[in-house]
Amino acid sequence: xxxxxxxxxxxxxxxxxxxxxxxxxxxxxxxxxxxxxxxxxxxxxxxxxxxxxxxxxxxxxxxxxxxxxxxxxxxxxxxxxxxxxxxxxxxxxxxxxxxxxxxxxxxxxxxxxxxxxxxxxxxxxxxxxxxxxxxxxxxxxxxxxxxxxxxxxxxxxxxxxxxxxxxxxxxxxxxxxxxxxxxxxxxxxxxxxxxxxxxxx
Numbered sequence: 001x002x003x004x005x006x007x008x009x010x011x012x013x014x015x016x017x018x019x020x021x022x023x024x025x026x027x028x029x030x031x032x033x034x035x036x037x038x039x040x041x042x043x044x045x046x047x048x049x050x051x052x053x054x055x056x057x058x059x060x061x062x063x064x065x066x067x068x069x070x071x072x073x074x075x076x077x078x079x080x081x082x083x084x085x086x087x088x089x090x091x092x093x094x095x096x097x098x099x100x101x102x103x104x105x106x107x108x109x110x111x112x113x114x115x116x117x118x119x120x121x122x123x124x125x126x127x128x129x130x131x132x133x134x135x136x137x138x139x140x141x142x143x144x145x146x147x148x149x150x151x152x153x154x155x156x157x158x159x160x161x162x163x164x165x166x167x168x169x170x171x172x173x174x175x176x177x178x179x180x181x182x183x184x185x186x187x188x189x190x191x192x193x194x195x196x197x198x199x200x201x
Contacts, residue, residue, distance in 0.1 A: 007186075008037040009103070009116050012044045016099055040185075043119035044102070090146040094122050109135040112192065117182055124155025126182040129200035
């Protein structure tokens with residue numbers, strides 16, 4: 001099987017099963033072993049509660065300093081903005097979905113046994129289509145507007161580089177990836193890919 005076709009969800013599940021609550025070093029080692037799945041691993045690590053702030057801010061080759069400074073400015077703006085009770089409640093519900101629960105929820109709402117897809121949405125890295133928003137709205141009993149805002153804030157906080165690995169150096173993202181891109185990265189069967197793509201129609 002080609003390296004880029006490894007089902008990263010199984011790899012992440014294996015780490016969670018072995019370690020229970022993996023350390024930052026565990027996640028970093030997994031990234032170095034599977035650098036082509038950097039985004040999915042970072043998403044899973046964040047949802048597990050890992051502290052990923054391990055970059056060297058003096059290494060100019062590691063990230064775009066101008067974009068990073070803009071990101072920090074956005075984060076500080078959000079930190080000083082008083083969250084509404086509704087957003088706080090929705091954020092709390094989202095934060096409870098982590099570890100093995102991610103796969104369970106992804107299956108129950110209709111995405112399927114693909115936790116990396118749901119992880120990407122919850123941390124703001126992937127833009128969910130309307131139908132997926134509706135699935136989450138029903139499951140979490142939360143308005144789409146609040147979900148969208150929490151995901152947006154999560155992405156702003158996520159967009160600073162989190163890992164420094166020898167083979168996989170992250171870049172600062174300026175916008176989330178599309179649902180279609182996230183689905184394509186899973187390298188699923190044609191029927192499953194088509195089913196997931198139809199959620200965006």
